Amino acid sequence: MEKKSFDMKLFTPSQIVKELDKYIIGQTEAKRAVAIAIRNRWRRQQVKDILREEIMPNNIILIGPTGVGKTEIARRLAKLSQAPFVKVEASKFTEVGYVGRDVESMVRDLIEVGVNLVKAEKALEVQAKAEEMADERVLDILIPPVRKTQTAPVVQEGEEQPANGEENEAYQNQKTREWMKLKVKNGEMDEKMIEFDSQAQSSMGMQVLGPFGMDDMGINIQEIMGNIMPKKRKKRKTTVKEARQILAQEEMQKLIDMEVVQKEAIERVENSGMIFIDEIDKVAGGGKGQGPDVSREGVQRDLLPIVEGSNVNTKYGVVRTDHILFIASGAFHVSKPSDLIPELQGRFPIRVELNSLSEDDFVQILTTPQNALLKQYGALLETEGVKLSFSKDGIREIARIATEVNEQVENIGARRLHTILTTLLDEILFDVPDKIPSDTVKIDAKFVKDKLEKIVKDRDLSKFIL
Ligand SMILES: Nc1ncnc2c1ncn2[C@@H]1O[C@H](COP(=O)(O)OP(=O)(O)OP(=O)(O)O)[C@@H](O)[C@H]1O
Ligand SMILES: [Mg+2]
Numbered sequence: 001m002e003k004k005s006f007d008m009k010l011f012t013p014s015q016i017v018k019e020l021d022k023y024i025i026g027q028t029e030a031k032r033a034v035a036i037a038i039r040n041r042w043r044r045q046q047v048k049d050i051l052r053e054e055i056m057p058n059n060i061i062l063i064g065p066t067g068v069g070k071t072e073i074a075r076r077l078a079k080l081s082q083a084p085f086v087k088v089e090a091s092k093f094t095e096v097g098y099v100g101r102d103v104e105s106m107v108r109d110l111i112e113v114g115v116n117l118v119k120a121e122k123a124l125e126v127q128a129k130a131e132e133m134a135d136e137r138v139l140d141i142l143i144p145p146v147r148k149t150q151t152a153p154v155v156q157e158g159e160e161q162p163a164n165g166e167e168n169e170a171y172q173n174q175k176t177r178e179w180m181k182l183k184v185k186n187g188e189m190d191e192k193m194i195e196f197d198s199q200a201q202s203s204m205g206m207q208v209l210g211p212f213g214m215d216d217m218g219i220n221i222q223e224i225m226g227n228i229m230p231k232k233r234k235k236r237k238t239t240v241k242e243a244r245q246i247l248a249q250e251e252m253q254k255l256i257d258m259e260v261v262q263k264e265a266i267e268r269v270e271n272s273g274m275i276f277i278d279e280i281d282k283v284a285g286g287g288k289g290q291g292p293d294v295s296r297e298g299v300q301r302d303l304l305p306i307v308e309g310s311n312v313n314t315k316y317g318v319v320r321t322d323h324i325l326f327i328a329s330g331a332f333h334v335s336k337p338s339d340l341i342p343e344l345q346g347r348f349p350i351r352v353e354l355n356s357l358s359e360d361d362f363v364q365i366l367t368t369p370q371n372a373l374l375k376q377y378g379a380l381l382e383t384e385g386v387k388l389s390f391s392k393d394g395i396r397e398i399a400r401i402a403t404e405v406n407e408q409v410e411n412i413g414a415r416r417l418h419t420i421l422t423t424l425l426d427e428i429l430f431d432v433p434d435k436i437p438s439d440t441v442k443i444d445a446k447f448v449k450d451k452l453e454k455i456v457k458d459r460d461l462s463k464f465i466l
Contacts, residue, residue, distance in 0.1 A: 013039045016080065023076050023371060024069045025364040026355060033060055033352045034077055037325060041272055044323070056322070059307065059347055061280065061337055062329040064354025067413020070329040074276040083272040084114035084265070090328075091282035093299045103302040107312040107319055110273050114265035115316060119256065126255040127248075134247035135184055138240060141194050143180050146173045190241035197233045199250055262316040273324045277303070281330030284339040300341045307347045357413055362399035365414050373421055381428070385438030388428075393445035398424065401452055405466050408459060419466050424451050 011019070016035035017028070024031065037058050044055045062070045071087070078085030086109045093103055146169055183189050238246065283296040283303075306312070309322030328348055337351060357365070366374050374395070378388045402416040428441055455461050 011039070011080070016077075019080050020073060020076055023369045024072055025361050025368065026357070027064075027069050027073065030062055030064075030069070030073055030352045030354050033350055034073060034327065037327075037350070038077065038081055041323075041325060045271060056309075057325040058350050059326040059328070060350040060352060061348045062327065062352055062354060063332050063337065064329075065333075065356050065411055065413060066331050067411075067415040068354045068357055069414070070354060071276070071278060074274075074327055074329070078274060078276075081272070081274075082117070083274050084110050084117055084269045085274045085276065086110045086113055087276040087278055089278045089282075090280045090299060090303070090330075093302065094283060094296060103299070103306060104312045106275055106277075107269075107306060107321060107324075108314045110275060110324070111265060111269050111314045111316050111319055114269040114273065115261060118261045118265045118268060119258075122256045122261055123252055126252055130251035130255055131244070131248045133251040134244050135181065137196065137247050137251075138184055138194065138243055139177055139181055141196055142184070142189070142192075142240075143173065143177050145177075146170050184240065184244070187241070190239060192240045193237060194240055194243055195235060195237045196243055196247065198236045198246055199233060266317055266319055269324070270320050271323055275324055275326050277326060277328040279330055280328040280340070281332040281335050284330070284332070284335035284337070297341060300344050304341070304343055304347070307344065356411065359396075359399045359403040362402050362414070362417060363395055366395055366398060366417060373417055377421065377425060381432060381441075384433045386428075386432050386436060387440040389440050389442050391442065391444040394443045394448050397445040397448040401448070401456055401466075405456060405462055409463055409466070416466070420452065423455070423465055424448060427451075 013032070013035040016038055017031045020031045020035075037060055040055075041057060044052055044057075047055060062073070064070055074085075074087060086106060088106045088109075180189075236243075236246070283299045285296060306321050307326050309320065311318045311320055326348070337345060337348070340348075366372060374388070374390055381388050398417070398420060402420050405420070406412065406416050424443075428436065452466075455465050
């Protein structure tokens with residue numbers, strides 16, 4: 001069987017960095033580190049069995065102030081590699097409410113993502129076939145196939161001549177079907193109402209919730225219930241258009257072998273799954289949390305077996321965590337990576353520092369990434385026929401103010417750009433389209449200054465607004 005290594009072999013480390021460059025400005029060192037880690041997983045897959053088992057992922061800690069792209073790198077990476085990916089906040093596990101929700105739940109979440117990923121891929125594979133089968137079912141309703149035992153079929157209106165004998169009749173029926181099929185496919189029948197049987201089970205979107213904790217024990221209530229309860233058939237009446245969609249969905253479910261999906265998902269998670277543990281610094285240091293919170297060290301101790309490699313029970317089966325890649329991140333303002341328990345430190349051999357962002361970085365972030373904020377707002381207003389045009393000095397001014405507020409109030413990195421832009425564009429966003437009809441709105445340095453200068457100068461005010 002062909003092993004899909006998710007086209008990752010198409011991405012060399014430098015190509016991964018190049019992809020990340022499309023979204024994240026600077027932070028080259030961090031990009032390099034993750035690119036190597038990702039590529040190494042693919043490389044490992046190519047190594048012969050015995051040695052392959054020995055090659056452990058090089059887990060990474062991203063260290064850097066808030067809002068400089070740590071989470072963003074992880075997010076983009078996940079999209080890129082199409083690997084199962086989850087992000088958790090380490091500090092969550094110290095909270096009282098989460099005591100019941102053990103650290104292993106991150107692996108369960110990961111397998112859930114993996115199953116959905118594989119299922120979506122399989123769905124794509126069978127889509128054409130499922131649609132074809134759905135169309136056949138629709139045709140069966142529109143033009144019921146001839147049954148041998150039946151005699152003297154009712155001649156459809158407008159049909160030329162009654163069929164003589166069974167063979168001829170079958171032939172006619174076939175012809176009519178083909179003719180109708182074309183109409184169905186062309187969407188000519190879209191509006192016609194038809195009645196059909198649909199399997200109502202679970203597609204109703206009903207979630208069967210088991211008793212608390214069942215899920216954590218790796219028991220799939222949904223499936224057990226699904227097997228006990230008979231598949232309910234429900235008569236539905238919809239347009240042909242909708243029926244085709246519903247039936248295609250149903251056929252798809254039938255064509256996908258969930259057992260295969262689960263098996264593949266587990267394999268995928270074990271070999272290319274990624275868990276991003278955000279705010280790891282919040283559980284560093286031995287300090288006991290206050291009150292009934294779980295101690296930070298306690299969380300580290302819980303994390304350790306998962307990061308070191310253990311078996312976790314999930315409802316899809318046992319998942320081995322040995323080769324899951326962990327990327328941790330934290331600002332480490334107060335604590336240092338060396339405040340983590342030694343065993344955990346050892347499991348994160350790669351440390352990368354991210355830099356704080358400068359005014360020049362902000363100019364770049366505002367303009368160049370594919371999802372750059374200015375592009376986003378531009379696209380929003382374009383839907384109203386308004387063209388936002390930022391002059392160079394206008395952009396520079398926004399970046400300058402962002403830097404200034406970051407220095408004076410609190411450094412929240414590139415997140416500052418979001419708050420500044422919403423304030424800056426607030427009026428325009430409100431006045432379009434009533435007061436500002438289709439037009440070009442120019443935003444230059446003067447506009448930015450007029451709008452923001454007063455707020456920036458008033459530190460109390462900027463604390464609240466910017
Ligand atoms: N270097 C960068 N290039 C482009 N955009 C960035 C960069 N750094 C941050 N951003 C943007 O700023 C926002 C916050 O970034 P991100 O979530 O990555 O912060 P973080 O480093 O994880 O911070 P925290 O420590 O608070 O979790 C995101 O919308 C992201 O797109
Ligand atoms: Mg983050």
